[in-house]
């Protein structure tokens with residue numbers, strides 16, 4: 268999302284303030300939708316040990332907003348200093364959260380509402396200039412992104428939840444154009460990351476030049492039909508396709524198909540999504556695979572996962588101008604013609620559904636649909652500075668994580684751009700994760 272920075276006059280500041288109000292309101296409408304659609308018992312239940320009870324996310328959203336916007340930016344008195352430690356994600360692993368003396372659903376709703384009321388006062392009083400935390404409304408943007416990230420996490424909790432369907436949305440679009448094969452990108456240097464995007468988070472900074480040899484990258488993410496070929500070719504029974512750790516995990520976790528795939532009773536497969544069973548859509552990007560599965564598929568296909576730098580080069584480099592764009596299609600904000608974002612649909616769209624969102628070289632659906640695993644670990648860029656707190660990114664660098672790029676159908680546009688970096692453990696697949704493939708060029712292609 269493009270942030271309108273305040274220039275010298277009051278009208279610019281007013282415009283930024285209105286933009287902040289819009290993104291905060293949009294996030295809260297989504298949070299409310301995701302928590303009002305289930306009953307109280309459901310809100311306090313733990314639907315998976317990988318996830319918090321929804322009521323924890325709800326109050327945690329309010330608590331982070333209180334810490335950063337009410338207390339830090341606003342300099343106001345605490346609303347509920349007594350509950351800070353309950354909602355400190357570092358203090359309590361997700362599996363332990365149901366046993367905490369959490370606010371009940373009504374209290375959590377009252378609390379987040381009270382905090383938001385104070386935030387409107389802080390926003391009205393701020394000139395959105397000054398130190399780095401407030402300049403350009405950074406702290407407000409960070410908190411809007413935080414809420415939307417938890418909304419995506421809550422959406423993943425809904426996907427894991429048993430019981431009748433409570434969420435609905437229009438089916439994602441089918442292909443508008445045929446897209447297949449790979450795109451050869453010649454060697455080049457580009458600026459990776461950003462130093463200018465006002466709401467970019469610390470791990471996306473600073474912009475720095477990266478030189479890449481030529482490579483080929485798939486024009487689209489790997490589809491259900493393609494993944495099914497791997498499965499039917501014995502992909503889950505052939506250790507030679509897997510890394511040593513990957514195979515050990517496959518055996519231990521008894522992985523035999525992507526999460527939420529189920530046999531339809533005959534030879535076919537169905538996919539369970541948000542309480543509904545539907546036949547597999549063959550041209551839809553595969554979702555809910557872990558990094559090890561993506562890697563095994565790549566080996567089977569004779570290719571590899573792209574590095575994070577290759578992914579960003581494909582998503583941002585504009586060969587006509589030599590500059591890095593915000594998105595594959597340019598700098599304009601995403602809309603329903605360019606990307607499947609924002610929970611507009613509850614599934615990825617078929618490959619070829621967003622021709623207007625393709626990159627200049629013809630790489631499709633880099634943004635939206637599914638997070639794409641890359642081969643890269645999560646590391647700081649040269650010149651990285653932790654901001655505004657070490658726990659946002661720095662404590663995760665060098666850990667056992669792999670970077671995912673591009674956002675999913677459940678990612679809001681405020682938390683999605685060509686530079687945005689997500690990371691997770693290589694065994695995780697309750698997230699909306701898929702992948703696309705890449706390969707080195709042969710000597711005759713260079």
Ligand SMILES: [Fe+2]
Nearest residue numbers: 327331356413
């Ligand atoms: Fe959080």
